[in-house]
Amino acid sequence: NAGVTQTPKFQVLKTGQSMTLQCAQDMNHNSMYWYRQDPGMGLRLIYYSASEGTTDKGEVPNGYNVSRLNKREFSLRLESAAPSQTSVYFCASSRGQGARNTEAFFGQGTRLTVV
Amino acid sequence: AQSVAQPEDQVNVAEGNPLTVKCTYSVSGNPYLFWYVQYPNRGLQFLLKYITGDNLVKGSYGFEAEFNKSQTSFHLKKPSALVSDSALYFCAVRDSGGYQKVTFGTGTKLQVIP
Numbered sequence: 001n002a003g004v005t006q007t008p009k010f011q012v013l014k015t016g017q018s019m020t021l022q023c024a025q026d027m028n029h030n031s032m033y034w035y036r037q038d039p040g041m042g043l044r045l046i047y048y049s050a051s052e053g054t055t056d057k058g059e060v061p062n063g064y065n066v067s068r069l070n071k072r073e074f075s076l077r078l079e080s081a082a083p084s085q086t087s088v089y090f091c092a093s094s095r096g097q098g099a100r101n102t103e104a105f106f107g108q109g110t111r112l113t114v115v
Numbered sequence: 116a117q118s119v120a121q122p123e124d125q126v127n128v129a130e131g132n133p134l135t136v137k138c139t140y141s142v143s144g145n146p147y148l149f150w151y152v153q154y155p156n157r158g159l160q161f162l163l164k165y166i167t168g169d170n171l172v173k174g175s176y177g178f179e180a181e182f183n184k185s186q187t188s189f190h191l192k193k194p195s196a197l198v199s200d201s202a203l204y205f206c207a208v209r210d211s212g213g214y215q216k217v218t219f220g221t222g223t224k225l226q227v228i229p
Contacts, residue, residue, distance in 0.1 A: 004158070035219075042119075042205065042221040043159075058216065090158055102147055102166070102209065104217065106158030 002026050006091050006107035013081040013114045021076040021110050023091030031096030032074035033058075033104065034066060036087040043090065049074055050096060081114045088112070117142040119208050119220035127226045128196045136191040136223045138206030148189040149207040149217070150180055159205060165189060166211075176200070196227045 004025045013019055025032065030051045035043040045058030047066040055066050063085060065077045074093075078085060088111050092104040118141045128134045140146055147166055151159040163174025170182045180191045189206060206220040 033217075040124075040221060043219040045216060045218075048216065092159075102217075103149060103161045103164055104159075105161070106151075108158050109156075 004091055004093055004105050004107035006089075006110050008110060009108065010111050011113070013078075013112065015082060015114060017081050018077065018079050019081065020078075021089055021091070021112075022073070023075065023107060024073045025091075025093040025105070026072065027093060027095075027105065028071070029093035029095050029105070030071070031094045032068065033092040033094075034064075034074070034076045035090045035092065036060065037090060037109075038087050046076065046089075081112075083114045086112060086114045117208055117210055117216075117218045119206050119218055121204075121206055121220035121223045123223050124221075125224040125226060127228060129228050130198055131195050134191075134193050134196040134200070134225065134227070136204050136206075136225060138189045138191065138220060139187050140189060140206070140208040141187065142208055142210045145211040146189075147209045147211050148180075148182060150174065150178070150189075150191050151205045151207065151219075153203040153205065153222070155202075162191075162204075196225075198227045198229050201225055201227045 007022045033048040034046040049068040052071045091107045094104045150162040165182045209217045
Protein backbone atom coordinates (compact mmCIF):
# COMPACT_ATOMS: atom_id res chain seq x y z
CA ASN A 1 0.00 0.00 0.00
CA ALA A 2 1.86 3.09 -1.27
CA GLY A 3 -0.24 5.77 0.52
CA VAL A 4 0.66 9.22 -0.83
CA THR A 5 3.31 9.36 -3.57
CA GLN A 6 5.01 12.56 -4.65
CA THR A 7 7.29 13.13 -7.61
CA PRO A 8 9.95 14.31 -7.97
CA LYS A 9 11.79 14.01 -4.64
CA PHE A 10 14.34 16.69 -5.53
CA GLN A 11 14.37 19.50 -8.07
CA VAL A 12 16.53 22.49 -8.88
CA LEU A 13 15.00 25.24 -10.99
CA LYS A 14 16.28 28.47 -12.39
CA THR A 15 14.34 31.63 -11.64
CA GLY A 16 11.49 31.97 -14.12
CA GLN A 17 11.26 28.29 -15.01
CA SER A 18 8.04 26.40 -14.53
CA MET A 19 7.36 22.94 -13.18
CA THR A 20 4.60 20.70 -11.90
CA LEU A 21 4.77 18.65 -8.71
CA GLN A 22 2.76 15.46 -8.92
CA CYS A 23 0.87 13.77 -6.12
CA ALA A 24 -1.22 10.63 -6.09
CA GLN A 25 -2.95 8.73 -3.28
CA ASP A 26 -4.31 5.21 -3.32
CA MET A 27 -6.45 5.37 -0.17
CA ASN A 28 -9.66 6.56 -1.87
CA HIS A 29 -9.48 9.81 0.09
CA ASN A 30 -11.72 12.70 -0.80
CA SER A 31 -9.55 15.60 0.36
CA MET A 32 -6.06 16.49 -0.76
CA TYR A 33 -3.65 19.26 0.25
CA TRP A 34 -0.42 20.95 -0.68
CA TYR A 35 1.79 22.39 2.07
CA ARG A 36 5.17 24.01 2.11
CA GLN A 37 7.57 23.62 5.02
CA ASP A 38 10.12 26.31 5.81
CA PRO A 39 12.44 26.48 8.84
CA GLY A 40 10.73 28.10 11.80
CA MET A 41 7.44 28.45 9.91
CA GLY A 42 5.88 25.04 10.36
CA LEU A 43 3.66 23.83 7.54
CA ARG A 44 1.68 26.37 5.59
CA LEU A 45 -1.25 25.41 3.40
CA ILE A 46 -0.90 26.44 -0.23
CA TYR A 47 -4.06 24.94 -1.77
CA TYR A 48 -6.49 22.22 -0.90
CA SER A 49 -9.18 20.20 -2.59
CA ALA A 50 -12.02 19.16 -0.32
CA SER A 51 -13.37 16.78 -2.93
CA GLU A 52 -12.90 15.85 -6.56
CA GLY A 53 -13.73 18.81 -8.76
CA THR A 54 -13.12 21.52 -6.17
CA THR A 55 -10.03 23.48 -5.18
CA ASP A 56 -9.53 26.36 -2.75
CA LYS A 57 -6.74 28.69 -1.73
CA GLY A 58 -4.92 28.21 1.53
CA GLU A 59 -2.67 30.60 3.42
CA VAL A 60 0.04 31.12 0.78
CA PRO A 61 -1.40 30.53 -2.73
CA ASN A 62 0.42 33.29 -4.63
CA GLY A 63 2.67 31.97 -7.37
CA TYR A 64 1.01 28.55 -7.45
CA ASN A 65 -1.80 26.81 -9.27
CA VAL A 66 -3.34 23.41 -8.69
CA SER A 67 -5.32 20.81 -10.58
CA ARG A 68 -7.40 18.04 -9.08
CA LEU A 69 -7.11 15.73 -12.05
CA ASN A 70 -9.28 12.99 -10.55
CA LYS A 71 -9.92 11.55 -7.12
CA ARG A 72 -6.39 10.13 -6.88
CA GLU A 73 -4.26 12.96 -8.25
CA PHE A 74 -3.61 16.55 -7.17
CA SER A 75 -0.84 18.50 -8.89
CA LEU A 76 0.86 21.75 -7.93
CA ARG A 77 2.27 24.04 -10.61
CA LEU A 78 4.79 26.82 -10.32
CA GLU A 79 4.37 28.97 -13.41
CA SER A 80 7.44 31.18 -12.92
CA ALA A 81 9.64 29.99 -10.10
CA ALA A 82 11.16 32.51 -7.68
CA PRO A 83 13.89 32.01 -5.03
CA SER A 84 11.22 32.61 -2.35
CA GLN A 85 9.62 29.35 -3.45
CA THR A 86 12.65 27.37 -2.33
CA SER A 87 11.11 25.02 0.20
CA VAL A 88 10.06 21.46 0.96
CA TYR A 89 6.63 20.70 -0.46
CA PHE A 90 4.32 18.09 1.01
CA CYS A 91 1.20 16.62 -0.43
CA ALA A 92 -1.33 15.12 1.96
CA SER A 93 -4.72 13.48 1.83
CA SER A 94 -7.54 12.71 4.23
CA ARG A 95 -10.90 10.99 4.04
CA GLY A 96 -12.51 14.36 4.46
CA GLN A 97 -15.85 13.08 5.64
CA GLY A 98 -16.92 13.01 9.24
CA ALA A 99 -15.14 14.03 12.38
CA ARG A 100 -13.44 10.73 13.05
CA ASN A 101 -11.62 10.57 9.75
CA THR A 102 -9.89 13.91 9.71
CA GLU A 103 -6.23 12.95 10.13
CA ALA A 104 -4.00 13.52 7.15
CA PHE A 105 -1.52 11.19 5.49
CA PHE A 106 1.57 12.79 4.03
CA GLY A 107 3.87 12.06 1.14
CA GLN A 108 7.64 12.01 1.50
CA GLY A 109 8.09 15.55 0.26
CA THR A 110 9.72 17.35 -2.67
CA ARG A 111 12.80 19.41 -1.90
CA LEU A 112 12.76 22.32 -4.36
CA THR A 113 15.58 24.81 -4.80
CA VAL A 114 15.17 27.86 -7.03
CA VAL A 115 18.42 29.55 -8.02
CA ALA B 116 -8.55 32.87 12.62
CA GLN B 117 -7.27 29.67 14.14
CA SER B 118 -3.71 29.31 15.37
CA VAL B 119 -1.36 26.95 17.16
CA ALA B 120 1.58 27.82 19.38
CA GLN B 121 4.42 25.48 20.26
CA PRO B 122 6.43 27.61 22.67
CA GLU B 123 9.58 25.45 22.68
CA ASP B 124 11.77 25.13 19.61
CA GLN B 125 13.62 22.23 21.24
CA VAL B 126 13.06 19.93 24.19
CA ASN B 127 15.89 17.82 25.62
CA VAL B 128 15.15 14.86 27.86
CA ALA B 129 17.18 11.96 29.17
CA GLU B 130 16.31 8.47 28.00
CA GLY B 131 13.88 6.84 30.41
CA ASN B 132 12.57 10.13 31.76
CA PRO B 133 9.05 11.39 31.06
CA LEU B 134 8.67 13.89 28.25
CA THR B 135 6.23 16.70 27.53
CA VAL B 136 5.92 18.73 24.34
CA LYS B 137 3.67 21.74 24.77
CA CYS B 138 0.92 23.02 22.49
CA THR B 139 -1.71 25.71 22.89
CA TYR B 140 -4.35 26.59 20.33
CA SER B 141 -6.92 29.18 19.38
CA VAL B 142 -10.04 28.37 17.40
CA SER B 143 -13.48 29.90 17.22
CA GLY B 144 -15.51 26.74 17.67
CA ASN B 145 -14.81 23.34 19.15
CA PRO B 146 -11.33 22.13 18.23
CA TYR B 147 -10.11 19.02 16.55
CA LEU B 148 -6.50 18.60 17.67
CA PHE B 149 -3.69 16.50 16.24
CA TRP B 150 -0.09 15.54 16.87
CA TYR B 151 2.24 14.50 14.06
CA VAL B 152 5.87 13.38 14.10
CA GLN B 153 8.46 13.97 11.39
CA TYR B 154 11.70 12.02 11.13
CA PRO B 155 14.57 13.48 9.06
CA ASN B 156 13.88 13.66 5.34
CA ARG B 157 10.45 12.11 5.77
CA GLY B 158 6.85 13.25 5.63
CA LEU B 159 4.72 13.78 8.71
CA GLN B 160 3.20 10.76 10.42
CA PHE B 161 -0.02 10.92 12.41
CA LEU B 162 0.37 10.16 16.14
CA LEU B 163 -2.97 10.90 17.77
CA LYS B 164 -6.02 13.13 17.71
CA TYR B 165 -8.66 14.61 19.98
CA ILE B 166 -12.12 14.92 18.51
CA THR B 167 -14.46 14.55 21.47
CA GLY B 168 -14.85 12.46 24.62
CA ASP B 169 -12.07 11.65 27.07
CA ASN B 170 -9.58 14.42 27.59
CA LEU B 171 -6.70 11.95 27.69
CA VAL B 172 -6.00 10.56 24.25
CA LYS B 173 -3.66 7.63 23.61
CA GLY B 174 -1.82 7.22 20.34
CA SER B 175 1.00 5.44 18.57
CA TYR B 176 4.37 4.46 20.08
CA GLY B 177 3.19 5.00 23.69
CA PHE B 178 2.41 8.69 23.26
CA GLU B 179 -0.59 10.35 24.83
CA ALA B 180 -1.97 13.87 24.95
CA GLU B 181 -4.23 15.71 27.34
CA PHE B 182 -6.87 18.10 26.11
CA ASN B 183 -7.47 20.99 28.50
CA LYS B 184 -10.28 23.24 27.32
CA SER B 185 -9.88 25.90 29.98
CA GLN B 186 -6.19 26.32 29.22
CA THR B 187 -6.66 25.72 25.46
CA SER B 188 -3.81 23.26 25.56
CA PHE B 189 -3.06 19.86 24.08
CA HIS B 190 0.32 18.78 25.45
CA LEU B 191 1.99 15.64 24.16
CA LYS B 192 3.39 13.26 26.78
CA LYS B 193 5.20 9.97 27.15
CA PRO B 194 6.05 8.29 30.47
CA SER B 195 9.47 7.03 29.42
CA ALA B 196 11.40 8.54 26.49
CA LEU B 197 13.38 6.47 24.00
CA VAL B 198 16.31 7.64 21.88
CA SER B 199 14.24 6.64 18.85
CA ASP B 200 11.62 9.25 19.86
CA SER B 201 14.04 11.99 18.76
CA ALA B 202 12.26 13.81 15.95
CA LEU B 203 10.30 16.93 15.06
CA TYR B 204 6.80 17.10 16.52
CA PHE B 205 3.94 19.18 15.17
CA CYS B 206 0.69 20.11 16.82
CA ALA B 207 -2.26 20.99 14.56
CA VAL B 208 -5.82 22.26 14.96
CA ARG B 209 -8.95 22.68 12.92
CA ASP B 210 -12.36 24.00 13.76
CA SER B 211 -14.94 21.25 14.08
CA GLY B 212 -17.49 23.40 12.31
CA GLY B 213 -15.20 24.71 9.66
CA TYR B 214 -13.89 23.46 6.40
CA GLN B 215 -11.01 21.00 6.10
CA LYS B 216 -8.35 23.62 6.73
CA VAL B 217 -5.81 22.47 9.35
CA THR B 218 -3.35 24.88 10.93
CA PHE B 219 0.02 23.57 12.08
CA GLY B 220 2.38 24.84 14.75
CA THR B 221 6.01 25.63 13.99
CA GLY B 222 7.22 22.34 15.41
CA THR B 223 9.28 21.25 18.43
CA LYS B 224 12.46 19.28 18.05
CA LEU B 225 12.66 16.54 20.64
CA GLN B 226 16.14 15.33 21.52
CA VAL B 227 16.34 12.25 23.76
CA ILE B 228 19.78 11.92 25.29
CA PRO B 229 21.14 8.41 25.94
